[in-house]
Amino acid sequence: MEITFWGVRGSYPVPGPATVRYGGQTSCVEVRAKSGAGVIIDAGTGLRALGQKLAREGHVAPRRYSILLSHVHWDHIQGLPFFEPAYVQDTVIDVYALLTAADELQQVIGGITRHEFFPIPLEAAPADFQFHEVDPGVAMTLGEFRVVPMALNHPFGAVGYRIEADGTSVAYVSDTAPFTEVLHKQHFLSGLELLTDDDRAALTQMKADLVAALRGCDTVIYDTHYVPDEYARFPHYGHSTPDHALELLAGNDVRRLILYHHAPSHDDDQMDQIAAEYRAKGAEVGIDVITACEGMVLTVGAVKGVAA
Numbered sequence: 001m002e003i004t005f006w007g008v009r010g011s012y013p014v015p016g017p018a019t020v021r022y023g024g025q026t027s028c029v030e031v032r033a034k035s036g037a038g039v040i041i042d043a044g045t046g047l048r049a050l051g052q053k054l055a056r057e058g059h060v061a062p063r064r065y066s067i068l069l070s071h072v073h074w075d076h077i078q079g080l081p082f083f084e085p086a087y088v089q090d091t092v093i094d095v096y097a098l099l100t101a102a103d104e105l106q107q108v109i110g111g112i113t114r115h116e117f118f119p120i121p122l123e124a125a126p127a128d129f130q131f132h133e134v135d136p137g138v139a140m141t142l143g144e145f146r147v148v149p150m151a152l153n154h155p156f157g158a159v160g161y162r163i164e165a166d167g168t169s170v171a172y173v174s175d176t177a178p179f180t181e182v183l184h185k186q187h188f189l190s191g192l193e194l195l196t197d198d199d200r201a202a203l204t205q206m207k208a209d210l211v212a213a214l215r216g217c218d219t220v221i222y223d224t225h226y227v228p229d230e231y232a233r234f235p236h237y238g239h240s241t242p243d244h245a246l247e248l249l250a251g252n253d254v255r256r257l258i259l260y261h262h263a264p265s266h267d268d269d270q271m272d273q274i275a276a277e278y279r280a281k282g283a284e285v286g287i288d289v290i291t292a293c294e295g296m297v298l299t300v301g302a303v304k305g306v307a308a
């Protein structure tokens with residue numbers, strides 16, 4: 001498999017002179033198998049450039065694209081109305097996400113193209129959008145990809161995805177807070193309240209399930225939005241630090257960690273410092289740490305097999 005990072009930023013896009021090297025577009029990763037088949041993870045503003053590339057490639061019908069959404073916060077869906085294949089006849093776009101019903105997902109995604117916000121409503125786009133609800137822990141087969149959604153600790157809920165193909169595996173874990181002092185339930189931020197025993201049990205279970213689902217994964221892309229002092233100030237915002245990611249992955253037979261969903265306030269110089277610091281910390285626990293930058297292409301696999 002090959003993964004391409006089209007957007008690596010969290011929260012909102014920050015293109016400009018301070019982010020030239022790491023990039024300013026929001027969350028979007030393309031996964032390709034050796035056969036050329038692909039899936040897209042998240043539809044942040046990075047999706048626009050990916051859509052242009054796919055539209056150039058996609059002259060052979062039928063055109064069908066799968067987009068796996070971690071959740072529907074702006075930085076993960078804002079590129080969708082600008083996805084060029086949506087405006088090509090005989091195109092099907094399958095959107096997968098965690099919501100209580102496929103209808104509700106359609107309303108949410110359709111809502112961002114209401115006439116007040118955007119000139120072309122979703123229903124009028126030439127492509128056929130099909131919406132699918134995912135269930136954490138329940139594997140799906142998308143062509144040659146086996147995809148396992150994983151529950152994450154984020155306001156209103158989010159899912160990560162473990163994707164297996166070509167005898168190897170990559171996981172996308174964004175957005176998530178760590179699994180200790182804050183529990184984000186579906187409809188409110190309970191982190192602003194004291195945790196109950198049930199909350200603690202739910203967090204413990206969520207973390208154990210995630211660790212099990214990531215075991216033996218070759219490459220893990222993880223929400224490492226904050227450095228530790230920022231996390232200490234904003235523990236309720238639903239994001240992690242690279243230390244949280246390393247703590248979760250160490251000893252779990254994971255070869256490589258990709259730092260991802262960078263805070264918009266981190267300029268290129270600070271990103272260089274973070275990259276160097278955590279490359280060294282990763283080496284201490286036997287994990288190769290790479291910091292995602294826009295346009296980066298990585299080959300997955302050849303070291304670890306697919307977990308049984």
Ligand SMILES: [Zn+2]
Nearest residue numbers: 010011075175
């Ligand atoms: Zn985000």
Ligand SMILES: [Zn+2]
Nearest residue numbers: 071073154175
């Ligand atoms: Zn989010």
